[in-house]
Amino acid sequence: MREKQRKLQLPEKLRWNHNEWYRRWLLRQLPSRAGSALDVGCGLGELARSLKADEVTAIDASARMIERASATSDRVNWVHGDVLTHDLGRYDVVTAEASLHHLPLREGLTRLAGLTKPGGTLIVIGLYLTATPSDRAMELVTLPANAVVGLAKALNGTGGKPHDTEMPMVMTAPTLPEIRAAAAEITPGARVRRHLFWRCSLVWHAPEVH
Secondary structure: OOOOOOOOOOOHHHOOOHHHHHHHHHHHOOOOOEEEEEEEOOOOOHHHHHOOEEEEEEEEOOHHHHHHHHOOOOOEEEEEOOOOOOOOOOEEEEEEEOOHHHOOHHHHHHHHHHOEEEEEEEEEEEEOEOOOHHHHHHHHHHHHHHHHHHHHHHHHOOOOOOOOOOOOOOOOOOEHHHHHHHHHHHOOOOEEEEEOOOEEEEEEEOOOOO
8 A cells, every 4th residue: 555645743833835836937938929829727826827829728527626726817718627527628838837737647648738739748747655765855945944944934924824725735745767668658858857846747748740
């Protein structure tokens, strides 16, 4: 039986939002402007509102999240639905921030790739399960760094809860080798990287059609 994803339990005042930390990195990987963009698992819509595209669509399986997100911007097309089955188009940019691990890995990645137009960009920031010796070695850096950043944010007043309490929590995630294997098969040429703070990224540029 797969062990549950281990999470560091910091004091409340030292907790902080890892997704916000990597959102700036994610946005730097995208084209400066796109015709269309889709954010998958948008939650309260912070990333969707930041996407620079002529048309932005954001989808989430939680009706409550979509209700709250839609009250913040009318520039985004907010969609309540299951990304695996909902009728969606294809997009120049597809993003998934901490949402792929809510889906079956191969089915979810196949769907995200299918939603990306030829020549488009797919970028995923996600969680991975700490499972290998290299993962555990990484935690020798991650754990103290996480506490230091949390303390710094607490001192300057930018810390707090890492995410909204209404957002769903998943205590398991794919391992990094599983993610790399799925990417090699489904999105050949994708760049998969390990990051600090229990995150990995996948960046894929869909081949042009000739």
